[in-house]
Amino acid sequence: MPSLARPGAIAPDADPLDSADDDAAEAGEEKLRSGIQSIEVGFRLLDVLTHEPRAMMLRDLAQRAGMSPAKAHRYLVSFLRLGVVAQDPLSGRYELGGFALQLGLARLARVDGVKLARIALAELRDRLDLTVGIAVWGNQGPTVVHWMESSHPAKASLKLGDVMPLLGSATGLLFAAYLPSSKTAAMIERELADSRRSSHTDGPRTPEEVERVLAEVRAHEAARVEGMLLPTIHAFCMPVFDSTGDLALGLIALGHEGAFDIRWDGETDTALRECARKLSYELGYSPAPR
Numbered sequence: 565m566p567s568l569a570r571p572g573a574i575a576p577d578a579d580p581l582d583s584a585d586d587d588a589a590e591a592g593e594e595k596l597r598s599g600i601q602s603i604e605v606g607f608r609l610l611d612v613l614t615h616e617p618r619a620m621m622l623r624d625l626a627q628r629a630g631m632s633p634a635k636a637h638r639y640l641v642s643f644l645r646l647g648v649v650a651q652d653p654l655s656g657r658y659e660l661g662g663f664a665l666q667l668g669l670a671r672l673a674r675v676d677g678v679k680l681a682r683i684a685l686a687e688l689r690d691r692l693d694l695t696v697g698i699a700v701w702g703n704q705g706p707t708v709v710h711w712m713e714s715s716h717p718a719k720a721s722l723k724l725g726d727v728m729p730l731l732g733s734a735t736g737l738l739f740a741a742y743l744p745s746s747k748t749a750a751m752i753e754r755e756l757a758d759s760r761r762s763s764h765t766d767g768p769r770t771p772e773e774v775e776r777v778l779a780e781v782r783a784h785e786a787a788r789v790e791g792m793l794l795p796t797i798h799a800f801c802m803p804v805f806d807s808t809g810d811l812a813l814g815l816i817a818l819g820h821e822g823a824f825d826i827r828w829d830g831e832t833d834t835a836l837r838e839c840a841r842k843l844s845y846e847l848g849y850s851p852a853p854r
Contacts, residue, residue, distance in 0.1 A: 605631070605639070606639040606642075606643070608629040608630065608631070609625060609626075609629045609631075609636060609639055609640065609643070609649075610643070610648065610649070610660070610664070611629075612625055612628040612629050613625070613649070613658065613659060613660050614660065615850075616628075618657075618659075619652055619655070619657035619658060619659040620657055620658055620659070621655075621656070621657055621658075622636060622637060622640070622656070622658065625640075625658055640658060643661070644661070646661075646663060647661045647662050647663035647664075648660070648661050648663050648664050649661045649664070650662070668848065677804065677806070677812050677813055677843065677846075677847055678698060678700065678709060678710065678813065680843055680846055680847075681698050681710070681804065681813060681815060681843055682698065682710055684839050684842065684843055685697075685698065685710070685712060685815065685839070686712065688817075688835055688836070688839050689712045689714060691835075692831065692832065692835055693714045693715050693716070694714050694817045694818075694819060694824075694832065695711075695712065695713050695714045695817065695818050695819060696711075696712050696815070696816060696817050696836075697710055697711040697712065697815075697816040697818075698710040698711075698813055698814070698815060698816065699728065699735045699739075699801070699813060699814040699816060700812075700813045700814075701739060701743065701747070701811075702727065704727045705727045705728065705729075705730060705736070705739070705751055706727065706728045706730070706733075706735045706736050706738075706739040706814065707725065707726070707727050707728075708723070708724055708725065708726045708727075708728065708735075708816075709724065709725075710724070711723070711724060714819070716819075716820070716823065729755060729767075730748060730751050730752055730755055731752065731755045731756070731759070731767040731768055731774065731777075732755070732766070732767045732792055733789060733792065733799070733801075734787040734788055734789045734792075734799040734800055734801040734816070734818075735787070735799075735801045735814050735816055737767075737777060737778065737781050737787040737789070737801070738781060738786070738787040738801040738802075738803055738811075738814045739811065739814065740752060740774075740778055740781075741778040741781035741782050741787065742781075742782070742803055742811040743811060752774060755767075756768075756769065756770070756771070756774070766791070766792045767792060784828065785802075785803065785837075786800060786801065786802050786803070786833070786836075786837065787800070787801045787814075788800050788801075788826065788828070788833075790821075790826055791821065796820055796821040797818055797819070797820065797821070798818060798819060798820075798821060798824045798826040799816060799817065799818035799819075800816070800817045800818070800826075800832060800833060800836055801814045801815065801816050801817075802814065802815045802836045802837055802839070802840035803840060803844075804840050804843045804844050804847065805844045805847065805849040806844075806847045806848065806849060807847060807848030807849060809849060812844075812847055815836055815839060815840050815843075817832055817836050819832075
C-alpha cells in the first residue's frame with residue numbers, strides 16, 4: 565500500500581525530539597566553528613599593544629588595529645574592566661594590564677620548549693624529508709637531546725647525548741655565538757689548543773678567526789657548516805630564544821652534499837628559520853625592533 569505521508573512529515577516511528585536535538589546539535593557545532601567575531605575583532609587591539617613597546621593614544625591604537633576610535637573605545641572599556649588593558653589617568657594612553665601579565669606568566673610556566681620543538685620538527689621532517697634534531701646546553705657543552713632521521717639517513721653517526729664541538733659544528737658555533745663567554749671561553753680555548761696540534765681541523769684556529777666566524781653567525785642569526793665535522797655532510801643550526809632573550813635551544817638540520825640545500829635563503833634555511841621563529845614566539849620571545 566503506498567505511503568500517505570506528506571513530504572516533510574515525520575515518519576510514524578520517528579521521535580520528534582530526536583530530530584529537534586539533532587538540529588540543535590548541528591546549530592551548536594556551526595556556532596563553535598564560526599567562533600565569536602567580536603572577540604576576534606577586539607583581539608586586534610591587544611595584538612597591537614603586545615607589539616608596541618610604549619603606551620598608546622586611542623587614535624593611534626585604533627588606527628593600527630584598523631577600526632574607528634569610537635569602536636576601539638567600546639572594546640577598551642570592557643578590557644579595562646577585566647584588567648587586560650590599563651589606562652594612564654594623566655595621559656589617557658593605553659597599555660597592557662595586569663591580567664595580561666598573569667596570562668603570559670601562566671603560559672610560560674606551562675611551556676616545555678623541547679616538547680614544542682619535537683612536535684614542530686616532526687612536521688618539518690615529514691614535509692621536507694630532512695634529518696633534524698634538537699640541542700641544548702648541558703654540563704659538557706651543546707648536547708643533542710632529540711634526533712629524527714629522514715628517509716635517506718645522513719649517516720652522521722650522531723646519537724642522543726652526544727656533545728658537539730664548539731668550533732667544529734654548526735650546533736657548537738651557534739651556542740658559542742649566543743651564550744655568554746663565561747660559559748664558553750674555557751671550552752673554546754681547549755679546542756683551539758687541540759686545533760694547533762692537529763692539521764685536520766676545518767674550523768677557526770685562532771681567537772681572531774673565532775671572533776670573525778661567531779660574528780658571521782650572529783649576522784645571519786644562524787650557523788651553517790659544509791663538511792666541517794663530517795666530510796660531505798652539511799648542516800644548519802637555528803637559535804630558539806626564551807622570554808628573556810637567552811638562547812633556549814638549537815634546531816639542527818643536516819644532509820648529504822648534493823641532496824641538502826645549504827644556501828642562505830634556500831628551502832632548508834627558510835623552513836628551519838621559520839620553525840625557530842615560531843618556537844621563540846611560543847616561549848615568549850619578543851625581538852627588539854630593528
